[in-house]
Amino acid sequence: MARIVVLGAGLGGVIAAYEIKKAARRQDEVIVINETSFYQFVPSNPWILVGWRERKDILVDLEKPMKRRGIQLIVGRAARVEAAGKCVRMEDGSTIEYDYLVIATGPELAFDDIEGLGPEGHTQSVCHIDHATAAYDAFQKFCEDPGPVIVGAVQGASCFGPAYETAMIIETELRNRKIRDKVPMTFVTSEPYIGHLGLDGVGDTKGLLESEMRERHIKWITNARVKKVEADRMIVEEVAEDGSVKTTHELPMKYAMMLPKFRGVAAVRDIDGLVNPGGFIIVDKHQRNPKYPEIFGLGVCIAIAPPGKTPVPVGVPKTGFMIESMVTATAENLGEILRGKEPTHEATWNAICIADFGDGGVAFIAQPQIPPRNVNWSASGGWVHLAKVAFEKYFLRKIRSGRSETFYENAALNLLKTHKLK
DSSP: OOEEEEEOOSHHHHHHHHHHHHHSOTTOEEEEEESSSEEEOGGGHHHHHHTSSOGGGGEEEOHHHHHHTTOEEEESOEEEEETTTTEEEETTSOEEEOSEEEEOOOOEEOGGGSBTOSTTTTOBOOSSHHHHHHHHHHHHHHHHSOOOEEEEEOTTOOOOHHHHHHHHHHHHHHHHTTOGGGOOEEEEESSSSTTOTTTTOOTTHHHHHHHHHHHTTEEEEOSEEEEEEOSSEEEEEEEOTTSSEEEEEEEEOSEEEEEOOEEOOTTTTTOTTTBOTTSOBOOOTTSBOSSOTTEEEOGGGBOOOOSSOOSSOOOOOOOHHHHHHHHHHHHHHHHHHHTTOOOOOOOOOOEEEEEEOSSOEEEEEEESSSSSOSEEEEEESHHHHHHHHHHHHHHHHHHHHTOOOOOHHHHHHHHHHHTTOO
16 A cells, blocks of 8 residues: 655645546555645636635635545645655644655745735735735725726746736726726736746737737836835836846835745755755656655646746746646556556646636637647637636536546647637
8 A cells, every 4th residue: 555645735736636546546545735624716816806706606625525535634734845754744743654745735925035025015916815805805995095006927926827817807897896097007027028928928928918908008017027015106127138227117006916926835945856946846757856756746836947038037837737737647657656667647738728807818728838839829809708717617616526537638629629720
């Protein structure tokens, strides 16, 4: 019998537990460690911010589906992965031994990198349900006395889709409330151009997103480096191609949502051979760590080099399709290893993204995610909003029921078929 521990129960960790249980032998034990007993559907957090969803709408109690699948759920915070000792040390002092460890923690949010950034400072966040509910309370108060709004992603950020979604959804809600004319909006991003997305663009995301910005009267600053955030203003340096400061902006604000830089969680940070300098898990083509082959990594917590150099640091996003392919590869490889075979499965690292703008949106498919690509497609329209709503309902049902079938791959194939792409 082997004990397989999954650390983290986000999008990657939950479906990894389900798929690993299916791929493992009957006698093998699967354990999930997570800080909470629930799963949160993070892609819905921009809707939480404006009140289109409530907290209860996007949370799933994990105890029942895990138990039904024969998976043990341990609720608590991991203090340290003892890689050499093959155990996870918990904050309460207990230890959980493993034969195989799958790290799917997601990132730590580096709000402390910039003075005044984050929920403890002067900007809101949609990275966690607690942040999003606090952002909703602040948004309600803001709407009583509106003023300038800033939305975007700081230097080193690697997740840009939610920033675009939040900006457009706020803009839509302001129009719904008939107060849009009272709210100047600015999009501030470390990307070298609008629609870069950490991927050097996909299809015409540059043109599509710039068009949306112009249509909605949202100004933007690219190659932006946020220096400091105060209660009523944000200090932003606009960087030139050679790295020099082109312009320093002092942007007035009454409400702001800025995505932070990500880094590896404290439980794995600075473990030689396991993580890179940013604390992200080093994996090979089979999702395995070269130094500790009993450890696998998947999702946002793994190390991926950016597609190219940019004037301001920009990270690479790990989208749902990409994460799902990592999950499947990890589960199938563990199944092979447990049966005495060498791992053969590799993640596709393709990307499919549905970015909702409240009354429309942009979708794209990148195969593979990092250019050059075999498929490089993007499109916009009202159907994207409907697709995002349908996806939310489907995925939450999937988590509640404990299903492990591939969703993103089917969605990508259907989009390709619909738009006659090969």
